[in-house]
Amino acid sequence: MPGVTKIILLACGSFNPITNMHLRLFEVARDALHATGRYSVTEGIISPVHDDYGKKGLLSSYHRNSMAKLATETSDWIRVDTWESEIQTKWSPTVTVLRHHQNQIECKRRRLDSNIRSEEEVAQIKLLCGADLLESFSVPDLWKEEDKEEIVSKFGIVCITRSGSDAAKFVYESDLLSTHSSKIELINEWIYNEISATKIRRALARGQSVKYLIPDAIIKYIKANGLYGSSVPVMNK
Numbered sequence: 001m002p003g004v005t006k007i008i009l010l011a012c013g014s015f016n017p018i019t020n021m022h023l024r025l026f027e028v029a030r031d032a033l034h035a036t037g038r039y040s041v042t043e044g045i046i047s048p049v050h051d052d053y054g055k056k057g058l059l060s061s062y063h064r065n066s067m068a069k070l071a072t073e074t075s076d077w078i079r080v081d082t083w084e085s086e087i088q089t090k091w092s093p094t095v096t097v098l099r100h101h102q103n104q105i106e107c108k109r110r111r112l113d114s115n116i117r118s119e120e121e122v123a124q125i126k127l128l129c130g131a132d133l134l135e136s137f138s139v140p141d142l143w144k145e146e147d148k149e150e151i152v153s154k155f156g157i158v159c160i161t162r163s164g165s166d167a168a169k170f171v172y173e174s175d176l177l178s179t180h181s182s183k184i185e186l187i188n189e190w191i192y193n194e195i196s197a198t199k200i201r202r203a204l205a206r207g208q209s210v211k212y213l214i215p216d217a218i219i220k221y222i223k224a225n226g227l228y229g230s231s232v233p234v235m236n237k
C-alpha cells in the first residue's frame with residue numbers, strides 16, 4: 001500500500017524465561033502501529049541474548065530458546081530467532097543483531113527479486129523494547145555512543161511504556177533521542193501489569209504458582225526440567 005511502511009519488530013533480551021508480558025509487547029505494538037495508518041507490521045522476532053551476556057542467573061540459551069519457541073507456537077506472526085544465541089560464539093551488541101536481520105531481509109528480497117515489483121519497498125527492522133531498555137541508554141559505559149546513534153537513526157525504536165516510567169521525558173532529556181524523535185514510537189500500554197521475569201523466577205524458587213503469568217506449556221517445561229529451583233510437585237510425579 002502506498003505510504004505504508006512495512007515493519008518487522010525485533011525484541012532483544014534475556015527472556016529468562018519468556019512471560020506473557022513479553023508476548024504482549026508485540027501485540028500492543030502492532031495494534032498501535034497499525035492504528036497510525038503509516039505502518040504494516042509483517043513479523044515479530046524474539047532474539048534471546050547469548051549465554052556470554054553473563055547476567056546473574058541467566059539460564060542456558062538452550063532452555064530459554066525452547067521456552068520462547070513453546071510460547072510462540074500459537075502465534076501466526078511472532079517467531080524466535082536463535083542466530084544471536086546459538087550461531088554466534090559470543091555476545092553481540094544489539095546493533096549487530098539489528099544489522100543481521102536487516103541484511104537477511106535484503107538478501108531474501110534479492111533472491112526473490114524477479115517476483116517482486118521493483119517499487120515494492122523492503123521491510124524495515126525496528127527495535128521493540130520496554131521503557132527500561134530505552135532508559136538503559138543513559139547508563140554510563142553500557143552502550144557505545146555510535147551504536148545508540150545507529151539504532152535510533154538507522155533502524156528506529158518502538159518502545160512500550162512500562163508503568164512507573166516516563167519514557168517521553170527520557171526522550172526529551174536526551175539530545176540523541178530527541179534529535180531522532182521521528183524514529184521513536186512511544187506506545188502506552190493501558191492494560192499494564194507488573195509481570196517480570198525476575199518475579200517469575202522468584203515465585204518459582206519459592207514454590208509459588210506462576211499460572212496465568214506464563215503459558216502453561218512453559219510451566220510444564222520448567223517443572224519437567226527442574227529450572228529456577230522449581231521441583232516437580234509430588235502429586236504430578
Ligand SMILES: Nc1ncnc2c1ncn2[C@@H]1O[C@H](COP(=O)(O)OP(=O)(O)OP(=O)(O)O)[C@@H](O)[C@H]1O
Pocket residue numbers: 011012013014015016021022025128129130131132133134160161162163193194195196197198199
Ligand atoms: N512489564 C514490562 N513492560 C514493558 N516492557 C517490558 C516489561 N517486561 C519486560 N519488558 C521488555 O521486554 C524486553 C526483554 O526483557 P528482558 O527479558 O530482558 O527483561 P525482563 O523481563 O525485565 O527480565 P528480568 O526481570 O530478568 O530483568 C525488554 O525490551 C524489556 O524492556
Ligand SMILES: O=C(O)c1ccc[n+]([C@@H]2O[C@H](COP(=O)([O-])O)[C@@H](O)[C@H]2O)c1
Pocket residue numbers: 012013014015048049053055092093094095133142143144147
Ligand atoms: O548493544 C549493547 O551495547 C547493549 C548493552 C546493554 C544491553 N544490550 C541488550 O539489551 C538486552 C537487555 O536485556 P536485560 O535482560 O539485561 O534487560 C539484551 O538483549 C542485551 O544484549 C545491548
